Amino acid sequence: MATSASYFCSLCQEDDETSTAVTWCTECDVFLCPECQKHHGRCKTSKHHQVMSLHDYQNLPEFILNIKNNCEDHDQKYEIFCSFHDAACCVKCMKDKHGGCKGLVPLVDVVGNIKLSAHVSVVEKDLSNLLENLETIKNFFFENLESLQKQKAEGISKVCEMRKSINEHLDKVENCLLNDIESEFTKTRDEIGNLQSEIESKTIQVEQKQRDFSKMVEFSTDLQIYFGLHKFDKIIKEEEKYINDLKCANIFCERKMNIEFLLDLESKFPEVKMFGKVLIRFSPYNLQLKTKVEGQIQSPQIPVLSKIKPTIKQRLKMPYESVRTTGCQILPEASGVLFIEQQNKSLFLFSNTGVFVREILKFQNIPSDLCYVRQNEVAITFYDINDVYKIDFEKNKIVKKKNVAGECFGICSFEQMIYVRVMPNSILVLDFDFNVKNRIKLLGTSVTRIAVFRDKLYCTDWNNSTVMCYNKAGEKLWSKNCDIINPFGIDVDRNGFVYVACKGNNNITALSPDGTESKVIISVESGLKAPFALNIHRDLSLLVVSNESNTSSFLLSIENV
Incomplete structure (x- = not known):
């Protein structure tokens, strides 16, 4: 960056004079000495222009200094903003390129008080x-x-x-x-x-x-x-x-x-050439990273519920003739899919191509639901005991148990916390080491499955055929019961849309984040029958859904376009 002595008044230089500049006009893109600044401030056409001291100018990043106030095509001042193209334009641009665009507004309305805007x-x-x-x-x-x-x-x-x-x-x-x-x-x-x-x-x-x-x-x-x-x-x-x-x-x-x-x-x-060999194994790790803030101003594309177009990627054939899968989990990087099966009291693994890999464990009790924890670990609840188990699915063993002092059903994880539905009326919050961090009180004893995303908690009420949304203080924000029969599995995608396995409707219904809109995204016509459990991989926009008593499950792509 040059020193202040290197800047001379642009207007004086036009008269072959050299006067040291003290300010810079952001709109005229000129340097001004004290005398020219005085006239610049009195002129009707420029007295409302924004000027800054040379010190502030020198602190601007280089890429900001390269931004021009005039249109590169027509060398005219930007005056209009096209919200459809998310672009500033001059009057000629508006005629040449944006004649049919809707949402043209004065640029000053968009950039006014921009420093105080939500976008900043x-x-x-x-x-x-x-x-x-x-x-x-x-x-x-x-x-x-x-x-x-x-x-x-x-x-x-x-x-x-x-x-x-x-x-x-x-x-x-x-x-x-x-x-x-x-x-x-x-x-x-x-x-x-x-x-x-x-x-x-x-x-x-x-x-x-x-x-x-x-x-x-x-x-x-x-x-x-x-x-x-x-x-x-x-x-x-x-x-x-x-x-x-x-x-x-x-x-x-x-x-x-x-x-x-x-x-x-x-x-x-x-x-015997060696005692053994060295292997570097790549183990999935749940690295908790901050997600991009959504809802930015002037975003040209906003996810819309009506544009969700699911595509069936795989049909997964269960390894048993008679099954009742009540929980499923897509592993990180879609490296595989885990299922909880009640008839055989087992946890088993499928590959990411839909091929059955192996049975991981058989339990003495009836498993209910599962969620991913970290690395090679998942947490599992049981219908007939008040315990939550932590399972290492690579080593095929139970590594920890936690008694939650009540019947436990649905379970999910979000931002290094585990949420467990514990009867009769609460959600127990545990860290990944099974230490109790909070207990959220909820109304309704027939809540079966839960999902957590950001600061919201979503539940399905089986008996009352209702989907509900709470904040983390346990206050109900909205509920939805129209056109939904016997909802069970529930999860949320990265855009905040809520997906519900509606057994009574034989479909998967997607709800808008506020619960006001709904759309059936897959139904019995696709081979779905009595959908029970579902899980979403948010980063990859994948959804797995299992039928309650059918030998097949579905892996869907649910990218919002």
């Missing part, structure tokens, strides 16, 4: 939310990196522990085998030693008999030799029998020690 507050809030969202995302990645650092350290520790465990186990197995080798060697050595002793004893005896035989032949009479030979034949037969007995008993087998490994470690170990 909205943009200011959006910028604040945007900055806060970026900070939230930065913190998310920072915390994720910290978590990964801890997981890395834990992983290294686990590998070392595994290696230590393997070493200890191999040492133990090795010692056991070495002891077996020593034991078998000792046992076999003793057996051979005993045989050696017997043979040694026999050898001494035979040697003595051999000496006796020589003496007999040398010194005995013929008769004595005759009888002596028979004696020696008998001795020889006995010793030969002893040798034959040893032979028959396989005593003469050579003992060889051979080590046979139960596991072919020598050949298997070269195949």
Whole structure:
């Protein structure tokens, strides 16, 4: 930005004079010295122009300085505003381009007191939310990196522990085998030693008999030799029998020690290239970001109930012949759809393409409704107990329970809070760790399902065929019962339109945010029969609806055009 000494009066420069400027006229787009400013302020055509000091001018952002007060096509002053095109125009523009447009108003009526308008507050809030969202995302990645650092350290520790465990186990197995080798060697050595002793004893005896035989032949009479030979034949037969007995008993087998490994470690170990492998899993995370402020002034397109045109994206076939699905939930990024089923007391998962994936859990009690909490967790209510369960649907296990001291039915979540319909007449507000934060009193004991969006709470009253809207203080704002029979599931899209599963009508009815307008968006003609539960993914404009006792459900696109 240039210094103030660099700006000279635009009018003086036209007369080849140089006077230091002190102000800038926003409408004439000229710099003015004190003298010219005085005349500028007295002239009828310019005395009402807005001027600003040079200091304020220097503080303007560069893109503001580049904004022109005159039409680029005709170089004439902007005087008219076309609300249809959301554009400023000059008189010639109005004739050339906007002759058939409705809603042409003087530009001064639009920009007058603009600083005090709601649009300024909205943009200011959006910028604040945007900055806060970026900070939230930065913190998310920072915390994720910290978590990964801890997981890395834990992983290294686990590998070392595994290696230590393997070493200890191999040492133990090795010692056991070495002891077996020593034991078998000792046992076999003793057996051979005993045989050696017997043979040694026999050898001494035979040697003595051999000496006796020589003496007999040398010194005995013929008769004595005759009888002596028979004696020696008998001795020889006995010793030969002893040798034959040893032979028959396989005593003469050579003992060889051979080590046979139960596991072919020598050949298997070269195949073991790693202890395990590292996986980075992408887990859905419910990052709570601020949404854009709606209802901005001069918005060219405003969502209209009549323009909702739902399209059936998938038909989901239930995995059981007989079902009663009373709760459903589209997972973040539409990564899958969860259903609560009462006949089989189960929670099961479908893929985002409508294919049944698996049954996550079977319960002992009858599940009623569910809502997404965070990451891989959902909260579930039950008809026959006063508990709310938190379920990890990736690990297929219950991670927490909360007794709410009353029969609980509908459940939903919004902005890191869980809302539970607890009989007879309240909505219990819990944080994601199941700590009680508030209790909202409601009239009516037949309220079954609830939905929360922004500062409003929406309910369906099954017995009285009524849809109701409350503020979070429990004050009723409006109710709707015309053309609605036995409403059950309820949810709200990102534009504030309310969607109701009307079992008695066999349709899904959409209501305007104030409840004054309604429209049937899908009916029995599309195959819908006794719709019971529904859920909306607001970011992706998807709606899932389940029939009460039918084997199919629907996934719809509900984009408002």
